[in-house]
Amino acid sequence: MLFTGAYDRAWVPQKPSPPLPTFLARLFYQMWATAGQYTDPGMDYYEQKYQEMILKNLRNKAHAQGLEIVPISPEQQNTLSSPTLDT
Template sequence: MGAYYRRMQSRMGAPKAITATAHKLARIFYRLWTSGEHYTDPGIDVYEQQYRDRILKNLKIKAQAFGLELIPISTPTECVS
């Protein structure tokens, strides 16, 4: 929830981020209340990975719309001069 709040705060400001986070929390609570499940926090690493995957998927779709292709680059290695 903290990572979600911080991402929303940078995008739309604190008051709206608080409302968005509260709404997300209410949806989680309702789902757990109606289903009787237990909440397990997947952690910030899982959330960040899902966020990166979503961004990459959207970039690929936008690139295809322009007739381009995304090619991943290898990690930069030290340049020896």
């Protein structure tokens, strides 16, 4: 049996993985087309994708409840504070 590692573990909960011959064919073609060169996109790429996924899920949840997500500008973010009784 061929061990495909994290490929199978990462995708099993979300969707069924393609059959092993399809997976191997795609892997072979990718290696053949790029002459075996692999470029790691880096941690920043994966962090950005994760943040986009979190924001997308938050927007979907807000939309389901009839709400809208509004971004806060950096200037407003610095002036926001919890309400106090100082007047």
